[in-house]
């Protein structure tokens with residue numbers, strides 16, 4: 056008697072599937088919720104025995120828009136969303152047995168069991184019957200040596216089959232357990248097989264055909280023989296469930312929130328307008344992508360008479376009677392109630408590393424009004440999220456105050472052609488210092504510098520020095536750290552190059568980032584309200600224009616990362632693995648809805664590996680230590696983090712054990728040392744805000760050291776006239792060795808375009 060497919064489905068398969076019967080015609084359709092995390096290759100296939108005379112007419116997807124393929128392995132139907140079909144080459148070649156239009160006869164021929172069981176060939180038998188036949192067999196037939204070897208080969212192939220391993224996930228046989236289960240299945244088979252089955256298998260030979268024949272029998276075997284393994288794997292999968300993240304914030308869901316999306320290009324007044332509402336509110340929170348921007352808003356709002364506190368990972372500045380807070384987005388509380396919240400640079404939801412912080416703020420903030428400021432790339436996904444959360448969405452669209460003008464002349468490859476008010480953008484520390492050195496050597500201009508490794512205080516000092524009129528510091532040389540939100544007196548953005556190292560290789564700077572950076576020129580209210588942008592080399596000009604003219608790509612997925620509690624729950628399912636392995640396993644097994652991805656966390660795993668040798672840290676402590684802001688490429692900073700964790704684990708007060716130089720840097724080595732030292736102090740302050748205060752008793756001292764170092768850094772930058780060093784000499788990385796070349800493909804591409812342009816005659820100015 057064949058099983059009811061629905062029962063089977065619910066018993067063995069993902070609850071994401073639903074069977075919908077259309078009883079009148081004795082047909083059914085299948086539907087599923089969205090499936091995700093293709094990286095984990097979870098093959099959400101559904102196996103069931105087709106009931107007699109029931110015709111499978113149609114397989115359709117749910118509203119998710121996924122199509123199914125119904126695959127037939129010996130009378131057993133496996134329903135697989137195409138998404139997964141595409142991820143498995145062996146499945147791709149399998150013909151669906153039913154289409155949208157149905158092919159009833161074909162289906163019937165293939166799936167309806169014959170009524171005359173006795174005369175049936177093995178290939179026509181129900182896999183469950185074959186399994187029963189094997190179980191009931193008293194003893195195996197005698198196999199010849201050749202048969203034995205051939206059969207062994209067939210089972211070896213089966214155990215190694217990526218397809219079968221992938222399919223087995225549908226019944227919660229994990230990829231690591233599959234080879235063991237397959238091996239045990241082989242032993243069972245050898246003990247019990249009969250002539251018909253052996254002959255049939257031998258006729259199929261090792262490979263796909265045999266795998267497809269064996270798999271459904273294996274399913275029967277595994278369900279009966281390994282219920283504990285299945286249960287264990289299933290609960291592990293359940294504990295790594297990151298679907299429906301909107302349900303993680305029931306208090307936010309209980310509020311009828313109004314989301315206002317300030318959508319537009321750079322310099323269009325998005326943040327300005329959101330801040331107006333923030334300042335009017337009785338209680339407000341501003342979430343910034345950067346410490347520096349949080350500080351800027353903190354200063355601005357307080358100067359306008361609205362008491363506002365500052366909260367970043369490193370500093371808490373409480374302003375008495377202040378009901379407003381400017382914070383970094385990672386620090387925002389989802390437990391407090393606000394009248395107005397502002398989440399700036401909302402498109403950062405799609406950031407591969409930090410995106411989860413924006414997603415969490417959007418889903419979890421308890422505020423009557425939430426103002427999102429950003430470009431249009433995440434608008435459609437925000438619409439989708441608002442539908443899921445039930446929030447009202449209002450869209451305010453903005454245009455740039457003044458168009459950005461591209462200067463077609465460029466600097467003609469000569470940095471001496473810079474002019475007052477220029478900001479030269481380079482994408483590595485080394486290039487930044489090379490440019491500064493060249494400008495100061497060959498022109499009368501002086502340069503301020505802004506790059507990621509500088510403390511926000513120093514960056515602000517440099518920005519102010521550049522913004523002030525009447526001094527000789529009229530050129531800014533900056534990395535992409537200048538790109539977000541800051542208001543600077545920049546007349547023209549000059550791209551020194553348009554390629555950068557992305558942690559792996561040198562790639563063209565993405566158009567959205569080029570737009571963001573170019574948008575720093577000509578801000579409303581600055582002394583240069585008409586913005587210009589250009590490149591150093593003529594070669595790069597076309598790429599610049601292309602980027603500026605390109606529409607924003609629509610983002611389809613935004614970042615998520617589990618809370619500690621979710622990781623803890625998952626850890627409860629597995630024993631004897633390191634924290635880094637735990638994170639790895641989590642990422643392999645977690646389930647996500649279609650519009651989310653799991654944020655990258657390689658840096659966290661690196662820290663976790665280093666901290667592995669520290670004994671006595673709880674899982675939560677380990678989790679928190681791994682999030683400390685540390686440059687994993689800086690061995691000194693890593694060493695201090697390890698030391699801090701060791702002291703903390705031993706329950707002794709964590710000391711800084713580090714001196715501050717008395718004088719500003721005289722060479723690049725000393726400058727790098729100051730940057731490193733500031734990072735260590737900043738890390739100490741971060742840890743003091745995330746762990747028990749008494750464990751980090753030297754906060755005051757650390758604060759003093761941080762501002763001393765920032766000051767020394769400022770002084771050092773003013774007189775810096777040396778050649779830059781690399782933090783990791785010999786290693787590839789952000790600080791590249793001298794003489795690196797832009798990717799050839801890009802140079803070629805630009806050369807080709809330039810040729811075309813020269814043929815067609817060049818324009819002087821292009822307005823974008």
Ligand SMILES: Nc1ncnc2c1ncn2[C@@H]1O[C@H](COP(=O)(O)OP(=O)(O)OP(=O)(O)O)[C@@H](O)[C@H]1O
Pocket residue numbers: 319320321322323324325326327328428539540541542574578579580581
């Ligand atoms: N209505 C206004 N009145 C006066 N100044 C304004 C007004 N709107 C914007 N500004 C000023 O224009 C400049 C750019 O505005 P804002 O920072 O809000 O732009 P944005 O769209 O958020 O840009 P970005 O995308 O670069 O963050 C700021 O200096 C801001 O103070």
Ligand SMILES: [Mg+2]
Pocket residue numbers: 325326327399428540
């Ligand atoms: Mg802004």
